[in-house]
Amino acid sequence: MDIIFYHPTFDTLFWIAELEKQLPGARVREWKSGDEQPADYALVWHPPVEMLQGRDLKAVFALGAGVDSILSKLREHPEMLPLSTPLFRLEDTGMGLQMQEYAVSQVLHWFRRFDDYQDLKQEARWQPLEEYQREDFPIGIMGAGVLGAKVAEALQYWGFPLRIWSRSRKSWPQVTSFAGEKELNTFLNGTRVLINLLPNTAETVGIINSSRLAQLPDNSYVLNLARGVHVVEDDLLDALNSGKLKGAMLDVFSREPLPEASPLWRHPRVAMTPHVAAVTRPLEAIAFIAKTIGQMERGETVSGQVDRQLGYVSPACAGFLLLSGADSCYSCHKQRRRL
Ligand code: NDP
Numbered sequence: 001m002d003i004i005f006y007h008p009t010f011d012t013l014f015w016i017a018e019l020e021k022q023l024p025g026a027r028v029r030e031w032k033s034g035d036e037q038p039a040d041y042a043l044v045w046h047p048p049v050e051m052l053q054g055r056d057l058k059a060v061f062a063l064g065a066g067v068d069s070i071l072s073k074l075r076e077h078p079e080m081l082p083l084s085t086p087l088f089r090l091e092d093t094g095m096g097l098q099m100q101e102y103a104v105s106q107v108l109h110w111f112r113r114f115d116d117y118q119d120l121k122q123e124a125r126w127q128p129l130e131e132y133q134r135e136d137f138p139i140g141i142m143g144a145g146v147l148g149a150k151v152a153e154a155l156q157y158w159g160f161p162l163r164i165w166s167r168s169r170k171s172w173p174q175v176t177s178f179a180g181e182k183e184l185n186t187f188l189n190g191t192r193v194l195i196n197l198l199p200n201t202a203e204t205v206g207i208i209n210s211s212r213l214a215q216l217p218d219n220s221y222v223l224n225l226a227r228g229v230h231v232v233e234d235d236l237l238d239a240l241n242s243g244k245l246k247g248a249m250l251d252v253f254s255r256e257p258l259p260e261a262s263p264l265w266r267h268p269r270v271a272m273t274p275h276v277a278a279v280t281r282p283l284e285a286i287a288f289i290a291k292t293i294g295q296m297e298r299g300e301t302v303s304g305q306v307d308r309q310l311g312y313v314s315p316a317c318a319g320f321l322l323l324s325g326a327d328s329c330y331s332c333h334k335q336r337r338r339l
Pocket residue numbers: 065066067091092095142143144145146147148149165166167168169180181197198199200201203204225226227251252275276277278279312313314315
């Protein structure tokens with residue numbers, strides 16, 4: 001079995017050695033421009049069109065959770081990857097725990113009013129503030145997928161009221177589920193801390209905008225862990241300046257690195273990190289890829305295949321048998337007709 005690997009920043013030699021260890025018998029090579037030798041699988045992040053085009057691959061694995069950059073390249077260059085080639089993405093592989101750490105620490109920071117105490121410290125003021133109550137601090141998670149579920153689980157442990165918003169309704173114990181566009185405003189009306197864990201698709205771009213932010217109670221908070229393009233940054237700044245929002249913590253931005261001129265850098269109520277909320281953990285990622293390739297080779301059930309039309313992994317898709325040669329995942333077709 002031949003595997004080609006391309007990542008602009010990862011330690012390629014480490015990945016190749018570890019992949020060969022976990023997939024005995026596989027020959028893994030770094031793809032370089034001009035390499036047209038046959039391959040069975042490709043492991044990629046921001047791949048050049050030339051790497052994938054014209055190949056007869058059994059599958060492509062994205063080396064991250066979000067596949068938006070690959071899908072947008074595919075829209076420009078559909079010839080890069082035929083629909084018959086399944087595209088997989090990483091499911092959790094250590095990212096769930098990192099998202100839990102990030103979300104819990106930030107929610108507790110706001111809940112315990114550390115932002116206010118930091119302001120008081122600047123003025124050398126010793127002043128205990130009224131405590132917030134958990135019942136006044138409902139948390140709303142947009143996106144109830146692999147990472148949204150992990151974050152909900154961690155926040156549930158801390159006793160916060162939880163609501164989630166997704167395309168399809170969920171029945172999770174003690175979590176209020178809202179589904180679809182029609183229920184979005186109701187979801188927002190009761191959300192004090194809005195956590196975004198949606199995938200970047202045509203339907204979700206710009207979803208956190210002035211009219212949606214207006215639905216939140218006053219003095220709310222926004223935590224964006226998914227993609228910068230979900231948030232209309234000017235609208236977020238307006239909401240912060242008007243007092244609708246009390247704070248925002250942003251890991252992702254519409255342009256990365258965030259341009260020096262962006263007012264987000266200097267806004268006193270905006271905190272940020274440089275797209276590090278959950279990074280790809282090589283050993284866990286390689287274990288997932290090796291397991292999935294093994295399952296495919298044996299004709300078994302696999303999970304993590306992206307529905308290229310939806311732009312992410314449809315819940316109905318996960319765990320269904322992949323029909324080799326089919327133009328997509330078998331279960332997706334059934335699901336699409338039902339929706
Ligand atoms: P999943 O694909 O597992 O989950 C996506 C969720 O979003 C599903 O619950 C889905 O609903 C919901 N959804 C999709 N479209 C809509 C819509 N139009 N309306 C309402 N709900 C919708 O994704 P993950 O949890 O694995 O990851 C989420 C995102 O996090 C990734 O796409 C990536 O962009 C980002 N990410 C960011 C990282 C960082 O470091 N900042 C690291 C890793 C990921 P349903 O269940 O009904 O289908």
